Amino acid sequence: MSAAAGGLPSRMAPLDVTAFTAACAAGIGVDALAEALAAQRSGLRRLPDCENAPEWAGPGAPVATWVGEVATLADMPLPAALAAWDCRPTRLAWQTLQRDGFIAAVATARTRWGAARVGLVLGTSASTIGDSEAAYRHLDADGGFPPSHRNPRLNTPHALAAFVQAALGLEGPAVTVSTACSSSARALASAQRWLHTGVVDAVVVAGVEALSASLLHGFRSLSLVSEAPCQPFDAQRRGISIGEAAAFALLQREKDEAVRGGLQLLGYGEANDAHHMSAPHPQGLGAEAALDAALARAGVDAAAVDFVNLHGTASAANDAVEAALVARRYAPTVHACATKGLTGHTMGAAGLLEAVICLLALQGRSRAGTAHTEAADPAFGPRFAQQLRLLPAVGPARLAASHSFGFGGNNCVLLFGTGAGAVVDAGAGSK
C-alpha cells in the first residue's frame, strides 16, 4: 500500500550496516565518541570573541554562545592530491574517513561489487557555504571571487559529495540530500530505495556539516542560540548550541544467512509538517507520521523500542512538541536521550551522527545520557520525566530509534536493530 494513498508503507527488508565512523566535538572516531558518551564528556566550548574568534565565525560583533567545534580542522589541510577541494567541511570529511577502518571497508565493497555498483548519498545542510562566505570577505578588484576561490565545483551544495566520491574512488550515482537538519537521516532512505530498485549493491551514506558564519548568525537571527551550553528538555533551556560533525556508514542488502548480532537499518519514515518554515507543528503531526512510517517499514510496535536518540535541540518549541510525542508513543521504560549537549547541534550531519550513537547503544558500548540537563521540564509530565535519561547507562539496546526534524517541516525517523535479535558482544567494536 502506498503512502500516497494515505496508508502506511509496507515492510522493508532490513539492510546491513557493515561499517561506520564518525567525528564531532565530543570525539574523533567511534571509540573516542563512545568513551565521551559513556563518561558524559561534552565537547562544547565557549566561542572566543574578538581576535580569538575562529576564522569560520567571520567578522562582526561576537556572539555569546558555546559551540561544538572539531579542534583538528584549522591546521590540517587536505593531502596535495586533493588540494583543490581544501576547505573546512572537506577536511572534516577527510579526517573522519581515516577512522574505524572505513576506507578499507569501502575498498572491499568496491572490489566485490565494482566501483560503479557502490553509490553515495550525502546529507548536508550548508555544505561548503563557508568557502563562499570567505570569498565574500576577500573579493577581488573586479568585485568577483578572489582567484584562490574561483572553483565552481567547490561553491555548490554538491561539492562535499563530489569530494567524497573522488576520495573514495566511487563510480556509482552520487546525490546530495539537503533538507536542513534531517538531511543525513534521509540519506539512509535514499540508500534503501537505490538498493531495493537494484541501482547499486552498496551505498556509502554520509552526513557532513562544518561550522560557518551562516549557521552562527542565522540561528542567532532567529533567537535560537543559547548563551550557555544547550540544555535539552530542561525548563531552563534557552536554545541550541551549534556544532559540526561528519559521519559515514556503509549499507548493503541483508546477507542470506543473517550475520548474528549484525547492525541493521530496520526502517525509516519521512513526512512533512506542512506548517511553518522554521517552527514545528504544534501537535507534531509530521514527526508522528514519520515515526508511524518507520515502524511500519520495520514491522515493529513503538512499545518495542527501548532506546531513542531524540532530536532534542533545546529550542523551546521543538522540545515541547517532541516530549509530547515521546510520552504519547513510547513505553514508559524507554531510554530516551538528547545528545546535542555533548556534540552541539550538527545540523545536516546530526541525523547520521545520532544514528551512530544508536548503533553504539545497540553494540552495548554506551546508552548515552542528556548532558547539561538538570531535570526534564515539569511541564512535560511524569511519564516523559521517566523516559528522558539524564545519565548514560550500560547494557545493550535491542531496538533503537533516532529522530531528526528540520526546517521546512522536514521530519525523518530511523529504526535500527541487530540481525535476528542475536546477543551482541559488547566488545565487538565498530567494524
Place this chain on the structure above:
Amino acid sequence: MKTQRLYIDGIALWSHALPGWALAQQALRGEPVAADPPVARPNPALLAANERRRAPDAVLVALEVAAAAVAMAGQDAATLPSVFTSAHGDLGIVDALCSTLATNPQLLSPTRFHHSVHNAASGYWAMATGCRAASSAVSGFEASFAVGLLEAGTQAHTDGTPVLLVGFDTAARGALASVNRSRGLLGVALVLTPQRSSAASVFSLDWAFAAGTGALPPLASAAAMALADNAMADALPLFEALAHAEDTALTLPLGPAGILHLRTMPQPAGAA
C-alpha cells in the same frame, strides 16, 4: 541494472520566455511561437499575494511548475510525495546572505536565513498544499536533474506511488556570478507514476543507471539552447524529447562516471 518503467502523467516548464508547457512544447519542437515580452516572475496561484512578493524566485518557479504538472496529472497535491532538485538553490539569496555576513552579520534577517535552506521550495510547497507526504530536496551539480530523476524514480518504484519531481535553478548574482555560470530562471516538473493510467499517462519512461561517461545530448531547438546556461539545463534534452512526442532514446550523464539511459514513448490514450 534492469531497466525500470515509469509513466509520465504531468509535464510542466517555466522560463521567462516560455512561461508554461503549452508554449514551451511548441518552442522546443523548433516551431515559431508568438514573441510575447518575457515574464519577469512566476506568479503561482498557490501563494497569497503577500507571500508571492516576499518569496525568492526559486520558490516561485518551483511552485509554479509543481502546480501545473500536478494539475495536468489530475493528482491530489495534498497526498503526493515530492522530490525537489536544484544545483544551487536560490543564488540571489546566497549572494545576499554572504554579502551581509561579510559586511554586517548582525543585519542577517531570519527570513533570509530560512529562505537559504536548500529545501525552502519543498517546505513552501508542503505548506501551500497541506501535503504531509515525504518531500526531499537534492542536488547533483551539473547532473542535478538526472539525480532528481533517480531519486523520484526509485521512490516511485519502491513505494508503488506517484511522485512529483521538480527541478529549478536561478541566475547567479553579485560576486557569485564570477564563479557560478547559472543564468536565467528555469523550472521543470514531472509527475511520475509506476502504473500506467489510461486517462492521464502521456509517456512511458524507461530508465536504467549504467557505468560509463557521456556528455549531455546536443540540443536541437533555439529555445532550448537559449536556456542552456541555466544550471538545470540537464533537464532540457528530455523536455525536448517530450515536446516532440516521439519514441526517443537518450543518455544523461549522472556524475563523473555514471550515465542514465532513458527512453520515452508516447502513450496513445493519454496523448493530448
